[in-house]
Amino acid sequence: MKHALMFAASVLVVLLVVSSCKKEDDLAGSEPPREFQVRMDSVKLAKNVARTDTLKAFLWGTIGNTTCYQFARYESTRDSFEVRIKVFGRYTPSSTCSPTAVQLRQAIFRIYPVYPGKFTVYLLQPDGSMLRDTSLVL
Numbered sequence: 001m002k003h004a005l006m007f008a009a010s011v012l013v014v015l016l017v018v019s020s021c022k023k024e025d026d027l028a029g030s031e032p033p034r035e036f037q038v039r040m041d042s043v044k045l046a047k048n049v050a051r052t053d054t055l056k057a058f059l060w061g062t063i064g065n066t067t068c069y070q071f072a073r074y075e076s077t078r079d080s081f082e083v084r085i086k087v088f089g090r091y092t093p094s095s096t097c098s099p100t101a102v103q104l105r106q107a108i109f110r111i112y113p114v115y116p117g118k119f120t121v122y123l124l125q126p127d128g129s130m131l132r133d134t135s136l137v138l
Contacts, residue, residue, distance in 0.1 A: 033093075037086055039061060044133055045057055055119060059107045062103050067097050071087075083119075
């Protein structure tokens with residue numbers, strides 16, 4: 001009986017030690033990475049573009065204020081003469097984030113094919129407002 005109690009106590013101690021150990025990622029919290037829509041500063045197109053070229057929308061904005069933030073993806077809807085773009089970032093909690101602004105500096109969103117006429121890019125903001133710029137496709 002004494003050996004059975006000692007064995008049970010040993011197992012209990014091992015279980016307590018194992019359950020109290022945390023992985024490094026757990027130290028920052030159990031919050032999983034999350035995506036969010038980025039507030040953008042501006043969008044810029046070339047004044048004119050040939051219809052055989054790729055139209056490039058240059059985007060600027062701040063994703064976050066630590067290295068835990070990063071660009072995640074674009075989401076867009078398009079027709080022949082316009083595109084609406086949302087930019088998404090990702091926040092990944094970590095105990096090793098440095099205080100550094102993470103920005104999109106002239107990130108390029110490519111649009112092809114384009115058709116002759118006026119083409120407008122709308123950059124949708126988290127608050128529902130939009131930034132826009134227009135190019136003439138020749």
